[in-house]
Amino acid sequence: MTDNFILQMNDITVQFPGVLALDRVRFDLKPGEVHVLLGENGAGKSTIMKVLAGVNTVYEGKIIYKGKEITARNIQEQRERGISIIFQEMNLLKNLTVAENIFLGRQPLNSIGNIDWKKMYHDARTLLNSIDSDIPENALISSLSVGQMQMVEIAKAISFKSDAIIMDEPTSALTAKEVDSLFRLINKLKTEKVAIIYISHRLEEILEIGDRITVFRDGKYIETVKAEDTTIDKLIKLMVGRDLSEQYPRVKCSPGEKLLEVKNLTKGKHLKDISFFVRQGEIVGFYGLMGSGRTETMRVIFGADSYNSGEILILGQSVKIKNCKDAKKNKIALLNEDRKNHGLILAFSVKENIVLANLDSVMGPMGLNFTKEEIISNNLSNIMSIKTPSMKQKVNFLSGGNQQKVVIAKWLNSDSDIIIFDEPTRGIDVGAKVEIYKIMNKLKGEGKAIIMVSSELPETLGVADRIYVMHEGRITKCFSENIGLTEDEVMKFATGITTEVL
Amino acid sequence: MNIRTLMNIRKIDFANMTPVIVLVLLCIIMSFLSPVFFSYANFVNVLQQVTVNAVLALGMSVVIFTGGIDLSVGAVLALSGIVLGTMTVNIGVSPVISSICAIFVGAIAGLTSGLLVSKFRLQPMIATLGIMSIARGAALTIAGGRTITGYSRGFRWIGSGSIPGTEIPVQIVFMLLLYLLMFYLLKYRKVGRYIYSIGGNEEATRLSGISITQYKTIAYVISGIMASIDSIILVSKLNSAQSIAGEGYELDAIASSVIGGASLLGGFGSVWGTLLGAIIMGVIRNGLNLMNISSNLQRLIIGVIILAAVLLDTLRNRIKQ
Numbered sequence: 001m002t003d004n005f006i007l008q009m010n011d012i013t014v015q016f017p018g019v020l021a022l023d024r025v026r027f028d029l030k031p032g033e034v035h036v037l038l039g040e041n042g043a044g045k046s047t048i049m050k051v052l053a054g055v056n057t058v059y060e061g062k063i064i065y066k067g068k069e070i071t072a073r074n075i076q077e078q079r080e081r082g083i084s085i086i087f088q089e090m091n092l093l094k095n096l097t098v099a100e101n102i103f104l105g106r107q108p109l110n111s112i113g114n115i116d117w118k119k120m121y122h123d124a125r126t127l128l129n130s131i132d133s134d135i136p137e138n139a140l141i142s143s144l145s146v147g148q149m150q151m152v153e154i155a156k157a158i159s160f161k162s163d164a165i166i167m168d169e170p171t172s173a174l175t176a177k178e179v180d181s182l183f184r185l186i187n188k189l190k191t192e193k194v195a196i197i198y199i200s201h202r203l204e205e206i207l208e209i210g211d212r213i214t215v216f217r218d219g220k221y222i223e224t225v226k227a228e229d230t231t232i233d234k235l236i237k238l239m240v241g242r243d244l245s246e247q248y249p250r251v252k253c254s255p256g257e258k259l260l261e262v263k264n265l266t267k268g269k270h271l272k273d274i275s276f277f278v279r280q281g282e283i284v285g286f287y288g289l290m291g292s293g294r295t296e297t298m299r300v301i302f303g304a305d306s307y308n309s310g311e312i313l314i315l316g317q318s319v320k321i322k323n324c325k326d327a328k329k330n331k332i333a334l335l336n337e338d339r340k341n342h343g344l345i346l347a348f349s350v351k352e353n354i355v356l357a358n359l360d361s362v363m364g365p366m367g368l369n370f371t372k373e374e375i376i377s378n379n380l381s382n383i384m385s386i387k388t389p390s391m392k393q394k395v396n397f398l399s400g401g402n403q404q405k406v407v408i409a410k411w412l413n414s415d416s417d418i419i420i421f422d423e424p425t426r427g428i429d430v431g432a433k434v435e436i437y438k439i440m441n442k443l444k445g446e447g448k449a450i451i452m453v454s455s456e457l458p459e460t461l462g463v464a465d466r467i468y469v470m471h472e473g474r475i476t477k478c479f480s481e482n483i484g485l486t487e488d489e490v491m492k493f494a495t496g497i498t499t500e501v502l
Numbered sequence: 503m504n505i506r507t508l509m510n511i512r513k514i515d516f517a518n519m520t521p522v523i524v525l526v527l528l529c530i531i532m533s534f535l536s537p538v539f540f541s542y543a544n545f546v547n548v549l550q551q552v553t554v555n556a557v558l559a560l561g562m563s564v565v566i567f568t569g570g571i572d573l574s575v576g577a578v579l580a581l582s583g584i585v586l587g588t589m590t591v592n593i594g595v596s597p598v599i600s601s602i603c604a605i606f607v608g609a610i611a612g613l614t615s616g617l618l619v620s621k622f623r624l625q626p627m628i629a630t631l632g633i634m635s636i637a638r639g640a641a642l643t644i645a646g647g648r649t650i651t652g653y654s655r656g657f658r659w660i661g662s663g664s665i666p667g668t669e670i671p672v673q674i675v676f677m678l679l680l681y682l683l684m685f686y687l688l689k690y691r692k693v694g695r696y697i698y699s700i701g702g703n704e705e706a707t708r709l710s711g712i713s714i715t716q717y718k719t720i721a722y723v724i725s726g727i728m729a730s731i732d733s734i735i736l737v738s739k740l741n742s743a744q745s746i747a748g749e750g751y752e753l754d755a756i757a758s759s760v761i762g763g764a765s766l767l768g769g770f771g772s773v774w775g776t777l778l779g780a781i782i783m784g785v786i787r788n789g790l791n792l793m794n795i796s797s798n799l800q801r802l803i804i805g806v807i808i809l810a811a812v813l814l815d816t817l818r819n820r821i822k823q
């Protein structure tokens with residue numbers, strides 16, 4: 001039996017202050033298979049993978065790798081053993097280029113021992129081409145979108161020539177096109193007998209790519225099933241321990257006035273002549289492939305970036321938004337796609353992050369009122385079901401999905417009328433996703449104008465009342481009714497095969 | 503498993519307690535080395551010697567919490583002192599009005615640094631180095647090498663008197679009041695929260711709709727004001743204002759802040775840590791004095807300590823990552 005496995009982890013236990021993250025769990029891996037690890041936010045998926053990758057070195061239990069018992073002491077050693085990891089929270093250095101990041105610490109050298117830049121950039125290009133990515137190898141990481149950063153992480157991980165690759169939510173910010181490339185790559189790796197550990201909250205994806213699926217719940221091992229023997233519903237039941245009513249709850253509202261209107265917004269080469277509007281009491285979806293300009297559009301509206309020409313109107317009045325402060329004054333909120341760099345103060349506690357965008361909500365006569373802060377954040381934390389030992393916990397120590405929930409809670413506390421959600425469910429488990437959709441529906445019912453940018457087409461189709469599709473910096477289509485729309489129809493406009501002059 | 507958890511918890515507490523432990527250890531060592539160290543008189547003596555650095559370090563800490571640094575504090579201290587001295591002694595303005603003017607000078611210096619850093623995106627190190635040179639140059643231009651001396655008794659009471667009916671030095675009370683005020687600002691006012699959040703993640707703070715320009719500038723203004731308030735204490739204490747005052751003080755201030763647990767990357771630290779850091783620096787100096795170590799050698803030793811503190815900070819950050 002043992003000979004079949006490249007890896008066996010038994011009775012793994014990890015304890016953090018106040019949290020038993022893993023309780024005697026097991027996990028194994030065969031060469032050339034994709035073994036999916038599934039579980040709710042905070043179930044312990046990232047934790048066990050960090051143990052395996054040599055990041056989390058305080059653990060109990062036994063790891064047998066290639067027939068020998070090993071101790072995972074550091075990343076370097078594990079990498080040499082043939083285990084590499086794509087982290088859930090991206091770890092790229094922002095001020096270096098794509099190629100420099102890929103080859104960090106192991107740059108190719110020339111005959112006199114200097115870095116061979118030409119070879120490095122060339123190798124990086126080859127690597128990126130192999131995953132069908134057109135990201136420039138000399139671009140600075142800080143100029144990339146979250147999805148592009150994920151592609152770079154993937155390129156980096158496969159460059160190690162590993163026997164086992166851990167992918168912790170590699171696709172959370174990828175659109176269908178990149179997911180396809182990744183799956184092609186995974187299938188190729190499989191034929192080379194490379195084993196893949198795959199973590200994702202996108203269940204359709206899991207059934208498509210996975211061979212076996214192991215489910216964790218609350219730090220405990222639940223079950224391992226074969227992908228062909230299971231269904232999404234069965235998986236959800238294993239994950240959350242109960243059935244889920246509907247994946248996309250819908251609420252009917254009759255939209256009111258145009259709260260936000262954007263006319264002919266243009267920004268360099270990135271955004272061309274963008275015009276759209278959002279009414280009170282509706283959720284407007286923005287779909288597009290990576291780099292289509294959705295995030296840029298939202299950042300401009302929120303005053304995070306400047307623009308060349310165009311007009312932004314709120315309730316028909318033209319407004320000047322020069323910075324994010326102006327945007328907030330106009331009651332606009334932007335929930336950023338990049339939670340680690342743009343959404344959270346990692347060194348702040350859960351409650352400090354939740355109230356940051358609206359400290360007025362916790363002001364008392366003598367200054368900040370910590371009781372109020374505790375009550376407000378506790379309340380939002382319950383609504384969002386954030387898994388944390390206390391409100392005092394630093395968000396740095398929360399699981400990825402729970403960090404995302406903190407960002408959402410922060411903007412829910414901001415008392416805005418126009419709320420832009422950029423990839424709101426990135427890294428969020430199925431159960432919690434439904435809760436977030438319900439919250440969006442509730443906001444809609446209160447007459448707020450909601451924009452949702454999402455890379456997941458099923459989500460866009462399931463949640464939005466109207467849909468704008470973007471392609472290469474332009475709006476190529478507005479579906480003014482989301483009834484009976486199919487993925488293919490939307491996709492046509494996203495890939496630029498069909499364009500409609502609006 | 504349980505033991506490990508316990509150790510984890512201890513480790514965290516230990517990190518926060520480091521300055522306290524260092525201080526206690528230092529005091530024990532000093533008591534052995536010098537019999538007069540452990541006495542009430544020497545205790546008050548140390549605190550009195552600490553005030554000037556402690557107030558400067560207080561302002562410096564606020565800037566460090568934002569992830570910046572203010573190298574101009576020593577020079578701003580000198581310039582404010584010269585303005586104060588010239589106005590009271592040479593022109594004959596009342597000390598109160600001169601003091602207000604001195605504080606105004608400090609605020610302007612801080613405002614300039616702040617705007618250079620936040621609006622014009624200069625490196626804090628470079629911007630404040632420039633301001634340092636300008637302030638020092640201005641002080642020297644106004645007063646040359648002269649020592650401006652001869653202040654009223656009332657004014658000297660701040661730096662050398664004690665609270666009526668007690669033996670508590672006024673300057674210590676003054677310093678503690680400033681610390682309390684800053685503690686309140688940092689913990690209970692929005693500005694404090696924003697200062698830490700800018701240090702923690704500037705971009706995320708900006709994208710939360712908070713004006714970085716405004717709050718970073720405020721931090722430097724606070725630092726400038728603290729430096730000029732400090733000049734009032736110093737001039738009153740020494741009964742003289744000199745354009746070469748405060749040279750090298752910025753290093754002591756930075757060291758106090760870092761020894762007290764602030765991170766040079768920003769986002770961490772507390773004013774009480776800084777106060778402890780300043781007292782630690784004071785105890786070391788006092789000890790060196792009691793052991794009759796020459797001032798030249800003292801400079802060398804202090805230099806080593808400052809480097810060690812900053813090195814410790816970098817190590818701390820690396821472990822955190």
Ligand SMILES: Nc1ncnc2c1ncn2[C@@H]1O[C@H](COP(=O)(O)OP(=O)(O)OP(=O)(O)O)[C@@H](O)[C@H]1O
Binds near residue numbers: 020
């Ligand atoms: N360094 C840490 N210190 C304290 N608690 C931690 C730390 N890292 C993780 N935890 C806790 O351990 C639990 C498991 O976290 P983990 O990151 O493994 O979850 P996950 O299954 O990957 O969730 P997600 O789907 O949200 O990514 C969570 O409750 C989390 O708060």
Ligand SMILES: [Mg+2]
Binds near residue numbers: 045088168399400
């Ligand atoms: Mg995770």
